[in-house]
Amino acid sequence: MALADIPVALIQRCQRGEPGAHDALFEALHDDLYRWIYSLVRSPDDAEEILQDCCVRIFRHLERLQDPRKFPGWASRLVVNQVNTWRVQAKRRQAEQLDETFEPEPEHLPLHGRAPASPRQAASRAEVLERVNLAVAELPPRQRTAVLLFDVEGWSIREIAESLDCSEGAVKFNIFQGRRKLRSLLDEYVSADGKPALDLNGDE
Amino acid sequence: MTDPTFRDQPPADWDARDPRDHAVAELVRAARDHAPRRSPAAIARTRAAVMAELAADRSEAQPSAPVIDLGNPPRPARGMGAGEWLRLAAVCAAGFALGSLWVASGTDTPAVASRPGSSVAAVSPAVVDHSPATNPDAASAMIVPVSNGPAPAARALNAGPAFEARQFLLLQQLQVGALIEDDASELGRLQSLERNLIPDPAAAVSLTASERQAVAAYREGERALGELQAEAARERFAAARRAAPGTTMALLAQLRLAGLDVVANGDAPAARASFATALAEYDRVVGAPEWRPALAELAGQ
Numbered sequence: 056m057a058l059a060d061i062p063v064a065l066i067q068r069c070q071r072g073e074p075g076a077h078d079a080l081f082e083a084l085h086d087d088l089y090r091w092i093y094s095l096v097r098s099p100d101d102a103e104e105i106l107q108d109c110c111v112r113i114f115r116h117l118e119r120l121q122d123p124r125k126f127p128g129w130a131s132r133l134v135v136n137q138v139n140t141w142r143v144q145a146k147r148r149q150a151e152q153l154d155e156t157f158e159p160e161p162e163h164l165p166l167h168g169r170a171p172a173s174p175r176q177a178a179s180r181a182e183v184l185e186r187v188n189l190a191v192a193e194l195p196p197r198q199r200t201a202v203l204l205f206d207v208e209g210w211s212i213r214e215i216a217e218s219l220d221c222s223e224g225a226v227k228f229n230i231f232q233g234r235r236k237l238r239s240l241l242d243e244y245v246s247a248d249g250k251p252a253l254d255l256n257g258d259e
Numbered sequence: 260m261t262d263p264t265f266r267d268q269p270p271a272d273w274d275a276r277d278p279r280d281h282a283v284a285e286l287v288r289a290a291r292d293h294a295p296r297r298s299p300a301a302i303a304r305t306r307a308a309v310m311a312e313l314a315a316d317r318s319e320a321q322p323s324a325p326v327i328d329l330g331n332p333p334r335p336a337r338g339m340g341a342g343e344w345l346r347l348a349a350v351c352a353a354g355f356a357l358g359s360l361w362v363a364s365g366t367d368t369p370a371v372a373s374r375p376g377s378s379v380a381a382v383s384p385a386v387v388d389h390s391p392a393t394n395p396d397a398a399s400a401m402i403v404p405v406s407n408g409p410a411p412a413a414r415a416l417n418a419g420p421a422f423e424a425r426q427f428l429l430l431q432q433l434q435v436g437a438l439i440e441d442d443a444s445e446l447g448r449l450q451s452l453e454r455n456l457i458p459d460p461a462a463a464v465s466l467t468a469s470e471r472q473a474v475a476a477y478r479e480g481e482r483a484l485g486e487l488q489a490e491a492a493r494e495r496f497a498a499a500r501r502a503a504p505g506t507t508m509a510l511l512a513q514l515r516l517a518g519l520d521v522v523a524n525g526d527a528p529a530a531r532a533s534f535a536t537a538l539a540e541y542d543r544v545v546g547a548p549e550w551r552p553a554l555a556e557l558a559g560q
Contacts, residue, residue: 077313081306093294103297103305110309187290206284207291227269234276237283245282 056083058127066123069114077114085110088134094203095138097192101145109137131208135200135218142196183244190240197221198233205230473503477512 061083068076088109093102113130120129191199200219204210205226216223238245480495499512 077310078306081309085302085305089297090292090294094291099295099297102294103301107305107308110305111312114309114313181293184286184290184293187286188293191287191290203287203291207288224269227273231269231273234280234283237287238277238279241283241286242279244286245279248278250282 057087058084058130061126063123063126066117066120066126069117070120070123080114081110084113084130091208092134092138094188094191094207095135095200096141097188101141105137105141108141109134112137128214131210132214132218135204138200139219186244187241190237193240194233194236197225198229198236201226201229202233202237206234470503473499473509473512476502480512 061080065076065080065083069080085106089102089106092105092109093099096102096105109130112133116133120126191203194202197219201215204215204218205212210218212223212226215226219226476495476499480492480499483489483492483495493516496512496516500509500516503509
């Protein structure tokens with residue numbers, strides 16, 4: 056269930072500490088939240104770990120949310136902040152490991168050589184989407200977050216700027232750059248008239 | 260080298276999308292939902308980890324929260340005698356001092372009872388649902404319903420032994436000063452009740468000079484506590500304890516001091532030790548063998 060669809064009554068039950076309410080809220084939000092976090096970090100293990108941290112923080116601070124109707128925006132900011140925190144920590148860990156043998160993480164893997172020879176004809180929907188995921192992973196973290204929050208999650212420029220702690224101009228710049236790079240990386244999956252080269256409504 | 264992603268001057272046409280951008284955005288949206296499927300075991304692990312952290316939060320928040328089932332309320336139908344008032348107030352004060360007991364009255368009671376992890380002494384039985392089946396909080400709450408109307412108060416003063424009546428009056432000070440401080444309307448009602456029943460409290464039960472001194476010191480302690488002057492409160496409670504040793508007022512002052520220790524230092528063991536001293540005093544003065552196990556549990560012993 057998307058954050059925006061979580062019933063206000065369920066939030067209120069959690070705020071009152073009703074038995075079973077936290078379980079119900081976890082059940083309602085974990086799947087969509089995981090997919091969103093995964094889209095930002097591109098690592099299943101890290102996404103699971105961040106999801107856990109996010110849920111704990113959401114549940115822990117839910118009592119302070121004065122207007123339960125504002126839960127979707129409040130929780131979204133919390134998720135993005137948690138992802139940012141994870142990135143800072145990951146960068147620190149990476150710096151500490153620089154002297155050791157560096158194994159590139161999935162998001163650092165080059166795209167070259169992984170695409171099917173003729174994707175439009177040969178690739179299944181799942182393969183194409185996997186390629187899109189890899190392309191998104193190629194973006195620098197700020198560009199990726201800005202593009203995903205703006206084009207996929209529908210956040211405003213101001214909301215993104217507040218969450219990323221940067222200027223609105225920087226957000227626009229990152230969206231501009233991120234889109235340009237994605238267009239280049241995914242060019243072969245987009246037809247000249249601006250349509251995706253696969254049926255997005257079809258089954259996998 | 261400057262990280263280009265930190266530039267904050269986008270081109271003027273930053274949002275002028277190439278037609279292909281829409282298709283790319285559609286692909287990215289579809290890919291978002293294409294996250295790897297998680298196994299039920301992974302979901303269960305995450306859920307368990309989240310719930311375990313929440314449970315740890317709760318237990319940390321209430322390191323000494325007692326869970327006491329006092330069983331059937333003591334004779335609620337015909338009100339309470341002074342001895343029961345003493346016991347109730349002592350238990351309330353003990354929990355209050357340890358920061359693990361919320362005391363409520365009137366219509367506030369259900370709201371207070373629903374506070375997670377709170378133990379509750381309810382003084383208005385009509386508004387409390389005591390059934391664990393319909394009120395899950397009741398299972399972990401200390402619910403001691405009593406009637407606090409004029410009948411038991413009058414009975415305590417008129418029929419009780421002189422000693423108990425005097426102790427009751429001392430407890431009235433506590434009740435007005437501390438136990439009902441959550442509830443302004445209830446406080447006003449009790450003060451009015453007190454004025455009507457006891458026009459001259461000191462004369463009615465012939466408090467000794469030292470007891471009056473203890474009451475005054477205790478009230479000053481409460482006032483200082485209300486003004487967040489912890490040191491002054493500590494001094495006044497200590498004075499109350501010294502002024503009337505061997506009385507319930509000394510016990511209550513001791514409990515307040517224990518509470519201050521918890522608030523000031525987070526020192527629950529010290530507060531428990533202090534509370535144990537108070538319990539011994541209470542048992543010596545009043546005697547409450549049937550409540551000793553529950554009181555000892557409250558003390559964390």
